[in-house]
Amino acid sequence: MQFWDNLTMRMSWTLVLLAFLTLLLVLSGTGLYAVDQSRQSIEQLTQVNVNQQAALNRTNSTLQSARLDMAHLYEELIEQDTSFSTADRQQEAGGLSAQLGDAESAFQSFLDLPANPEHASLIAPIKTSFEALLTTHVQPQATALYQGNTSVYQGERDAAQRAYDGFYQDAIGFFHTIEEQGNTRLENFDTVIYYATAIIIAVFIIAIALSVLVYWGVGANLIRPIKRVIQHFEIMAKGDLSQHMANRGNNEIGQLLMALNHMQDSLLNTVTTVRTSGGEVYASASDIARGNQELSARTERQSASLTQTASSIEEMTSTMERSSDNASQAHRVAEEAAGKAEQGSQVVHSVVERMQEIRQSSQQITDIIALIDSIAFQTNILALNASVEAARAGEQGRGFAVVANEVRQLATRSATAATDIRKLIDTSVGQVEAGARQADLAGETMTEIIASVRHVTTLMDEIDVATREQRSGIQEINTAVNDMEQTTQQNAAMVQQASAAALQLQDEADRLNQVVARFTLPREAGESLPASHATQPAPALPAF
Known part of the structure; x- marks a missing residue:
C-alpha cells in the first residue's frame, strides 16, 4: 500500500497505458507472426509445390504425348501405308521434335523454380531419370523413326518404358513428398494458430485482470479518497473543524489531503481569532455604550441647568432694567431738592467726604463681588466640564489636570477677593461710624441735607451708570450662557449618536459571535488542537 500511496497519478496512468500498450504489442506481434507464417506456408504451397507439380505434370504429359506420337509413327511405318509419304513422316517427325522440345522446356522450368533445400535430394534423381529417358531412349527412338528405322525404335522400346517408369516413379515420389510436406506445413500452421489463439486468449485474460486491477486502483487511490474529501468538506460546511484528514502518501491525492488540512488549520485560526476578537469587541462596545449613556444623562442635566441659569439671568436683566428706571426717576426728584441741600453744604462737607470714601469702597466692593460671581460661574462650568471629561476618559483622565489646576486658581482668586471684601467692609464700617459721628454734630442741618438730595443726585447718577454697566455685563453673560447651552445640546446630540x-x-x-459559535473547534470536541494552534488561547465569549 505504501507503494500505491506514493505513486503519482501521472506515473500510475503511465504504467496503465504502458501495460495496455505492451498487451497490444504482444497481441499485434502474435497476429503478425501467425499471418507471416500463414503467408510463407501458402507461398511455399503455391509457388513451390503447386508450380513444381504443374511443371512436372506438363513435362510428363508432353513426354507422354511425344511417346504416343512415336508409337503412332512406328505403326504407320510397320504397316507401310502408301498414303503415309515421306513428307508426312517428316511432318510427324517435326511435330515429335517440337513436343520433345516442349517437354524439355517444361522440365527446365521445373528445375528453374526456387526449390526448397529439402527437395534437392528428390529433384536430382528426377533430373537424372529424365535426362536418361530423353537422351538415351526417347531422342534416339525419335531419330530412328525419322530415318524410318523401326528396328532401333523397337529395340529401345522396352528400355525406354523402363526408363519412363523410373522417371514416373521418381515424379510420383516427389509428389508424395511435397504432399507430405504440405500436410506438415498445414499441421505447423494449425500449431501456430493454436498457440496464437492461446496467446490471444491469455492476453485477453491478462487485459481483463489488468482492467480489474486498474478499476481497483482507481477506486482505492482516486475515487474513495475523493469521496472522503467530499465528506470532509460536508463536515466542515456543517461547522465541525475538530476532525482532520489522515495523511496519505506523497502523490497528488496525498498533497490534496495535506492542502485540505492546511486550509482547515487556516480556517480554524480565523474562527478562533474571530471568536476572541468578537468577545473583546462586544465587551468594549458594552463599556462604550454604558459610558455614553451616563455621559448623555449628565449632558442632559447640564443642558437643563444651563437653561435654568439663562432664565435666571434674564430675570436679573429685567430687574436691573427696572432698577435703572427707578434710579432715573430718583435722579429727577433729587434735582428738585438740590436747592435745599446747599444750606447745609458746609455742615455736611466732612460727611460728604466720608460718604465719598464709602461710595468708593462700595464701588470696589461691587467690582469684587462681580469678579467673585464671574469666577464662581466659571468655576462651576469648568468643574462640570472636568466631571464630564473624567467620566468619558476613565483611567485616561490625566489630561484633565489642566482643568483641575484652572479650578484651583479660580478658587484662590475667589478667596483673595473674599478677603478684600472683608477688609473693605471693615473700612466702610469705620467710615460709616465716623460719618455717623459727624452727622450727630450736624443734626439740625442733616434734616435739610436729607431733604435736599443734591448730593444724592450725584450718587444716583453713579448708580444709574453702574446699573447700565451691570446690565451690559449680564447681557454678555446671558449670551455666553446661551452659546454654552447650544454647545451642550450639540454635545448631547453627538453623545446620543455615539451611544x-x-x-x-x-x-x-x-x-x-453567534455566527462563529456554530463552528466546532478541536478543544470543544474534546480533542487536542493541531500543532498550528497549540500556543493559542481558548476563545472566550461573553455571556449573552
Whole structure:
C-alpha cells in the first residue's frame, strides 16, 4: 500500500497505458507472426509445390504425348501405308521434335523454380531419370523413326518404358513428398494458430485482470479518497473543524489531503481569532455604550441647568432694567431738592467726604463681588466640564489636570477677593461710624441735607451708570450662557449618536459571535488542537 500511496497519478496512468500498450504489442506481434507464417506456408504451397507439380505434370504429359506420337509413327511405318509419304513422316517427325522440345522446356522450368533445400535430394534423381529417358531412349527412338528405322525404335522400346517408369516413379515420389510436406506445413500452421489463439486468449485474460486491477486502483487511490474529501468538506460546511484528514502518501491525492488540512488549520485560526476578537469587541462596545449613556444623562442635566441659569439671568436683566428706571426717576426728584441741600453744604462737607470714601469702597466692593460671581460661574462650568471629561476618559483622565489646576486658581482668586471684601467692609464700617459721628454734630442741618438730595443726585447718577454697566455685563453673560447651552445640546446630540453607534456595534459583535459559535473547534470536541494552534488561547465569549 505504501507503494500505491506514493505513486503519482501521472506515473500510475503511465504504467496503465504502458501495460495496455505492451498487451497490444504482444497481441499485434502474435497476429503478425501467425499471418507471416500463414503467408510463407501458402507461398511455399503455391509457388513451390503447386508450380513444381504443374511443371512436372506438363513435362510428363508432353513426354507422354511425344511417346504416343512415336508409337503412332512406328505403326504407320510397320504397316507401310502408301498414303503415309515421306513428307508426312517428316511432318510427324517435326511435330515429335517440337513436343520433345516442349517437354524439355517444361522440365527446365521445373528445375528453374526456387526449390526448397529439402527437395534437392528428390529433384536430382528426377533430373537424372529424365535426362536418361530423353537422351538415351526417347531422342534416339525419335531419330530412328525419322530415318524410318523401326528396328532401333523397337529395340529401345522396352528400355525406354523402363526408363519412363523410373522417371514416373521418381515424379510420383516427389509428389508424395511435397504432399507430405504440405500436410506438415498445414499441421505447423494449425500449431501456430493454436498457440496464437492461446496467446490471444491469455492476453485477453491478462487485459481483463489488468482492467480489474486498474478499476481497483482507481477506486482505492482516486475515487474513495475523493469521496472522503467530499465528506470532509460536508463536515466542515456543517461547522465541525475538530476532525482532520489522515495523511496519505506523497502523490497528488496525498498533497490534496495535506492542502485540505492546511486550509482547515487556516480556517480554524480565523474562527478562533474571530471568536476572541468578537468577545473583546462586544465587551468594549458594552463599556462604550454604558459610558455614553451616563455621559448623555449628565449632558442632559447640564443642558437643563444651563437653561435654568439663562432664565435666571434674564430675570436679573429685567430687574436691573427696572432698577435703572427707578434710579432715573430718583435722579429727577433729587434735582428738585438740590436747592435745599446747599444750606447745609458746609455742615455736611466732612460727611460728604466720608460718604465719598464709602461710595468708593462700595464701588470696589461691587467690582469684587462681580469678579467673585464671574469666577464662581466659571468655576462651576469648568468643574462640570472636568466631571464630564473624567467620566468619558476613565483611567485616561490625566489630561484633565489642566482643568483641575484652572479650578484651583479660580478658587484662590475667589478667596483673595473674599478677603478684600472683608477688609473693605471693615473700612466702610469705620467710615460709616465716623460719618455717623459727624452727622450727630450736624443734626439740625442733616434734616435739610436729607431733604435736599443734591448730593444724592450725584450718587444716583453713579448708580444709574453702574446699573447700565451691570446690565451690559449680564447681557454678555446671558449670551455666553446661551452659546454654552447650544454647545451642550450639540454635545448631547453627538453623545446620543455615539451611544446609538456603540449599541449597533454591540449588536454586530453579538451577531458575529453567534455566527462563529456554530463552528466546532478541536478543544470543544474534546480533542487536542493541531500543532498550528497549540500556543493559542481558548476563545472566550461573553455571556449573552
